[in-house]
Amino acid sequence: MKTLARAALLWLGFVLGQALAADKSLPRYTDAGPEPLLARVFEYIEKSHWEAALQETEKLLAAYPNFRLAHLIKGDLLLARTRPLSRFGEGGEAADAAKVNDLREEAIARLRAYREKPRQDAVPRYLLQLSANQQYAIVIDTERSRLYLYRNDQGTPRFVADYYVSHGKLGTEKMREGDKKTPIGVYRVIASIPRQKLSDFYGSGAFPLDYPNAWDKKKGRNGHGIWLHGTPADTFARPPKASDGCVVLANPDLEELARHLQIGATPVIISNRVEWLSLDDWRNERQALLAMIEEWRKDWESLDLDRYARHYAREFSSGTMDRSAWLAHKSRVNASKQWIKIGIDNISMFRNPGKEEYVVVTFEQDYRSSNLSQRTQKRQYWIKEEGRWKILQEETL
Amino acid sequence: MHDAQGAWAFFARIDGQIDFSVPSAVNRAFFALSYSSRRLAGLVACVAATCLTPVYASIEDAQQMIRAGQHAKALELVERHLKNHPKDVQARFLKGVALMGLNRAAEAEAVFKKITEEQPNLPEPYNNLAVIYAQQKQYDKAREALEAAIRTHPAYATAHENLGDIYARLASQAYGKALQLDAANTVAQAKLAMINELIGASAAKAATPPAASTKSAPEKAVPTRPEAGGTTTLAPSSPTGAPKPPQEAKAQETSPPSKPTTPASPAPEEEIAAFVDGWLSAWSRKDVKAYLAHYAADFTPPKGQSRSEWENERKQRLTKPGPIQVRRESLTIKPDNHGSVSVRFRQHYQSANFKASSSKTLLLAKRNGAWQILKETAE
Numbered sequence: 001m002k003t004l005a006r007a008a009l010l011w012l013g014f015v016l017g018q019a020l021a022a023d024k025s026l027p028r029y030t031d032a033g034p035e036p037l038l039a040r041v042f043e044y045i046e047k048s049h050w051e052a053a054l055q056e057t058e059k060l061l062a063a064y065p066n067f068r069l070a071h072l073i074k075g076d077l078l079l080a081r082t083r084p085l086s087r088f089g090e091g092g093e094a095a096d097a098a099k100v101n102d103l104r105e106e107a108i109a110r111l112r113a114y115r116e117k118p119r120q121d122a123v124p125r126y127l128l129q130l131s132a133n134q135q136y137a138i139v140i141d142t143e144r145s146r147l148y149l150y151r152n153d154q155g156t157p158r159f160v161a162d163y164y165v166s167h168g169k170l171g172t173e174k175m176r177e178g179d180k181k182t183p184i185g186v187y188r189v190i191a192s193i194p195r196q197k198l199s200d201f202y203g204s205g206a207f208p209l210d211y212p213n214a215w216d217k218k219k220g221r222n223g224h225g226i227w228l229h230g231t232p233a234d235t236f237a238r239p240p241k242a243s244d245g246c247v248v249l250a251n252p253d254l255e256e257l258a259r260h261l262q263i264g265a266t267p268v269i270i271s272n273r274v275e276w277l278s279l280d281d282w283r284n285e286r287q288a289l290l291a292m293i294e295e296w297r298k299d300w301e302s303l304d305l306d307r308y309a310r311h312y313a314r315e316f317s318s319g320t321m322d323r324s325a326w327l328a329h330k331s332r333v334n335a336s337k338q339w340i341k342i343g344i345d346n347i348s349m350f351r352n353p354g355k356e357e358y359v360v361v362t363f364e365q366d367y368r369s370s371n372l373s374q375r376t377q378k379r380q381y382w383i384k385e386e387g388r389w390k391i392l393q394e395e396t397l
Numbered sequence: 398m399h400d401a402q403g404a405w406a407f408f409a410r411i412d413g414q415i416d417f418s419v420p421s422a423v424n425r426a427f428f429a430l431s432y433s434s435r436r437l438a439g440l441v442a443c444v445a446a447t448c449l450t451p452v453y454a455s456i457e458d459a460q461q462m463i464r465a466g467q468h469a470k471a472l473e474l475v476e477r478h479l480k481n482h483p484k485d486v487q488a489r490f491l492k493g494v495a496l497m498g499l500n501r502a503a504e505a506e507a508v509f510k511k512i513t514e515e516q517p518n519l520p521e522p523y524n525n526l527a528v529i530y531a532q533q534k535q536y537d538k539a540r541e542a543l544e545a546a547i548r549t550h551p552a553y554a555t556a557h558e559n560l561g562d563i564y565a566r567l568a569s570q571a572y573g574k575a576l577q578l579d580a581a582n583t584v585a586q587a588k589l590a591m592i593n594e595l596i597g598a599s600a601a602k603a604a605t606p607p608a609a610s611t612k613s614a615p616e617k618a619v620p621t622r623p624e625a626g627g628t629t630t631l632a633p634s635s636p637t638g639a640p641k642p643p644q645e646a647k648a649q650e651t652s653p654p655s656k657p658t659t660p661a662s663p664a665p666e667e668e669i670a671a672f673v674d675g676w677l678s679a680w681s682r683k684d685v686k687a688y689l690a691h692y693a694a695d696f697t698p699p700k701g702q703s704r705s706e707w708e709n710e711r712k713q714r715l716t717k718p719g720p721i722q723v724r725r726e727s728l729t730i731k732p733d734n735h736g737s738v739s740v741r742f743r744q745h746y747q748s749a750n751f752k753a754s755s756s757k758t759l760l761l762a763k764r765n766g767a768w769q770i771l772k773e774t775a776e
Contacts, residue, residue, distance in 0.1 A: 068575045075571035078564040092572035099576045234577070 033163065033253065034064050034236075035114035041073060042111060053077055067236040069103045069110070102239030109145035109240050110164055118148060118159055122276040126186070126269045127157045128286045128349035128359065136160070136260040137267045138228075140247060141274040142167045142182060145240040147249065148274070149260060156279070160260075163253040166242040172272055173354070174211070174245055177223035182245050182270060183211045184354040189228070189266045192258070203230020204251040205258055209268055214393055215358065215381055218317070228268065230254040271353030289349055289359060289382070292389040297342050303334045313383055313390040326394075338370040358383045358392065365396075459491050463593060468498030486516060493525060494593050502529050513545070520546035520553045521592040527559055528589045536567045539589070550694045551704050559589040666730055669761065672768040673725060673740060676759075680723045683715050693762065693769035722747045725757075737762035737771060744775070 037060045044053035054077045060070040072089050079091040087093070088107070089100035118124075124139040130152040137150045137157060147165045150157035167182040168174070174183040187209040195205050206229035212221045223245065230251040231238055237250045247270065249257065260266070277285065292311075299307040309327050316323040334340075343366030352358045359382045367374050381393040455478045462471035472495040478488050489512055496505035506529045512522040523546035530539035540563045546556035572578070672691070679687035689708060698707030715721070726743040733739055737760055744757040760772035 068577070071571045072575035075568040075575060078571060079568035081564040082561045082568070089575075091568055092576050095572060095578050096576045103575060 033250070034060055034067060034070070035110050035164075037063070038070070038107070038110055039114045041070075045077075050077060050080070064236045066234060069106050069237070072100065072103045073107075099239075102242070105240045106145070106164070106237065113144060113146045113162060113164065117162070118274075118276065120159065121279055123150070123157045123279060123282050124148065124269070124271075125275040125277045125282065125285070126271065126351045126353050127267075128282070128289060128351055129347055130155065130157060130267075131265075131346040131348040131362070133262070133346065134265050134267065134348060135262060138257075138269065139274055140165060140167075140268065140270045141272075142172050142184075142270065143273045147247065147253075147257070149257060151260075161256070163249055163257065164237060166238040166240055166248040167270075168243055168245045169241050171241065172270070174223060174226070175221050178244075179223070180244050182243070182247060183216065183221070183226055184270055184272060184352075185211070185213060185216065186350040186352055186360045187211055187213060187226070187268045187270065189261050189263055189268060192261070192263050193227075195230075198229075200232050202227075203232060204255050205230055207258070207261060207263075213360075214379070214395060215352070215356075215360075218393065219356075228254070228257070267348070267350055269350055269353055275353070285351075286349070289361075289389060290347070292382070293344065293347070293361060293363075296391070297344055301340055301342050303337060303340065305331050305334065311391055313385045313392045316390075316392055316394075318394045336371065340367065340369040342367060356383075359389070362397075456485075456488055456491060459488070459495070460593075463491065463494055463498060466498070468495045471495045472499065486512060486519070490522060490525075491593075493522070494591070497525070497529070497591065502532065505529060513542075517545075518549045520550045520556055523549070524553075524556050524559060524589075524592050527556075527563065528591045531559075531563060531566070531589045536563050536570065539563050540567060552694050552708075555590050555592055562589055669730055669738060669740060669768060670728055672761065673728065673742070673759065676770070677723045677725060680715065681721055683721055685712050685715050688715060691770055693764045693771050695764075696770055697772050699773065717748065719748055733760070 037056055041053050041056045041060065044056060057070055057074045057077060060067060061074065064070065072092060075091050076085060076089060079085060085091065088104050092100045126139060127137050127150060130137055135152050139148045139150065145165055147163045149160040151160045168180050170180040172182045172184050174181040189207045190210045191208045193206040198206055206227045209226045211226040227246045229246055229248055231248060238248050242248065296311040299311060305327065308330065312323055314323060316326060318326050321329065344363045347361065347363040350360045361380045361382055363378055365376050365378045377397040379395050379397055380391050382389045383392045455474055459471040459474045462474065472492060475488050475492045475495060479485060479492065482488060489508055493505045493508035496508060506526060509522040509526045512519065513526065523542045527539040527542040530542060540560065543556050543560040543563060547553055547560065676691040679691065689711065698704055723744065723746050726745065728740060728742045731739040740759045740761055742757055743754060745754045755775040758774045759770050761768045762771050
């Protein structure tokens with residue numbers, strides 16, 4: 001058993017080194033996935049309790065029979081009884097080193113996630129404002145292979161659960177069709193495809209996202225068919241980087257998640273690495289933006305085109321109109337009005353997680369005027385220009 | 398005659414070689430006991446001769462037949478013997494071995510299973526059950542059986558070796574599942590070492606007297622049939638399959654099987670003193686095998702060490718260069734209430750660069766009819 005001790009120290013040093021570096025004061029939540037058991041397996045290995053480690057691994061396999069990572073660990077724990085091992089999954093390397101490496105990545109991702117749960121008093125920066133009808137929001141951290149589910153608690157996002165996810169084989173920041181990358185940005189779930197209509201490859205269901213969104217199109221990004229979906233029957237999970245761009249969950253996780261998804265409403269924000277804000281900082285950011293939107297609303301009501309125009313970025317566009325065409329159009333419309341009243345409600349605001357700083361603002365617009373009233377849904381993309389939030393794009397949905 | 402080679406041969410690996418040279422029942426009994434003290438040999442031989450020979454006559458023949466690959470004949474003989482001695486564990490065990498030789502694995506399994514149920518502290522039937530399970534590729538069951546064998550006898554080398562094979566096999570199955578390999582890609586079926594003798598073998602093995610082991614060539618080797626239908630092959634033997642340090646002490650009083658375990662009666666002081674002297678002598682001779690053979694399979698190593706850690710440490714210490722002399726002074730024997738005795742004496746140790754005297758206490762108990770050390774403490 002000494003040999004195993006040595007072996008385990010080596011590979012655990014690697015696997016856990018990063019995980020253990022985490023802030024130990026982080027609160028831990030229980031969740032239903034394999035992570036708690038997996039973490040226990042590693043704790044036992046760390047303490048040289050090999051038999052207990054194997055027993056926990058067996059439990060893991062009883063609960064998740066197709067959990068390849070657990071099979072690999074089991075292989076290691078058994079093989080280490082017959083010869084010294086120096087690396088995680090060493091006994092499987094001869095057969096398929098690439099797959100062993102994938103499973104090592106998965107182990108690291110899962111353990112890290114288990115040991116570094118988000119803090120209760122922090123929220124992803126992107127969830128600036130959930131509208132009243134958005135009961136949940138999804139934030140994905142591709143670097144950590146993790147999907148976080150948040151509940152809308154009267155406007156404040158509250159952490160509900162997190163799940164291991166896989167993303168594109170070639171990473172993120174999708175640009176082109178077939179580039180095997182996952183887009184980074186603010187998306188929504190726009191459909192639900194039941195299992196019956198899918199091949200086994202997609203597991204227990206699929207939820208297409210609205211990639212490419214208006215921003216992506218503006219940036220010339222293409223491709224389509226970015227989905228959240230499940231896993232084929234022969235495996236519990238896929239490696240961290242495995243898909244052609246989709247975000248893939250274990251079937252039980254997808255099923256659980258599906259209960260919270262609202263088609264057309266639930267935001268799915270995909271980031272390289274989630275930025276977390278304290279609730280205070282998050283409130284400040286939110287207030288600043290809400291204040292800008294309020295200013296824009298008032299300036300529009302004022303029928304003063306100059307005041308209105310200062311809210312629009314130089315590169316503004318709406319449909320085929322550029323900034324000057326838009327302002328000319330507004331000028332014409334305003335000329336026919338004695339008064340307008342703009343009501344805004346159900347605002348949602350999501351900050352883009354990528355390098356491009358923008359906020360997607362969606363709201364119900366109650367437009368009343370001396371000669372026309374209408375209620376529409378509007379989406380705007382706000383960017384920072386010369387230190388001020390301005391509208392880059394505006395469209396009626 | 399007093400070599401352990403024959404004993405080792407029982408443990409030869411079936412996928413490698415097997416040797417069926419078996420010491421006689423008398424010798425087995427002798428081996429089982431003699432290592433405590435050569436002085437007891439006469440007495441023991443006498444006891445063995447009167448107690449064991451009649452029962453084992455037909456068993457011996459059956460063993461010979463199995464060696465010759467005449468499993469059907471052996472089975473017939475064993476069955477006949479069992480009519481008169483239905484409880485004879487050795488005979489039942491041989492029946493299992495013969496059935497395995499006849500490819501009647503299901504029946505052999507039933508025989509071995511029954512023995513494990515009735516005598517759960519015998520390691521051999523567990524081992525052979527594991528062999529059957531492994532043939533059926535039921536590696537988890539094989540593992541359980543071998544772990545049971547080792548639980549009864551922690552230092553059981555054959556079971557350890559077999560378990561090693563099973564672990565490797567299970568590991569490769571696990572890797573196969575982890576990496577989605579073809580079944581064909583994974584390692585071939587495990588072939589475990591079957592044990593063909595139930596009694597005395599391990600004790601004989603442990604008993605290797607220092608000057609023996611000259612007769613290293615196998616007595617006979619009987620190739621019986623080629624591998625067919627998934628059965629094991631009995632190939633020509635070689636003594637190389639085995640030797641490892643002797644550890645196989647048995648907690649079971651086995652000769653004859655129906656005899657109850659040694660009662661907790663106080664042993665003659667002379668016998669105990671001779672045992673202690675034999676132990677000190679092996680130590681002084683730096684005869685690691687003989688020294689370790691004085692320790693029971695259920696000996697509790699000090700400092701929370703595992704058996705193998707402790708053995709390794711002892712091996713290292715004993716094999717250090719330079720002479721060692723260990724002797725005792727005064728001996729008090731105090732019977733314990735569990736059939737064990739507590740032996741206390743002054744121990745004088747001297748090696749090339751170290752000299753110490755301490756008060757030593759050995760907790761002894763009878764294992765397989767012979768005294769062995771359960772615990773060793775020094776003050």
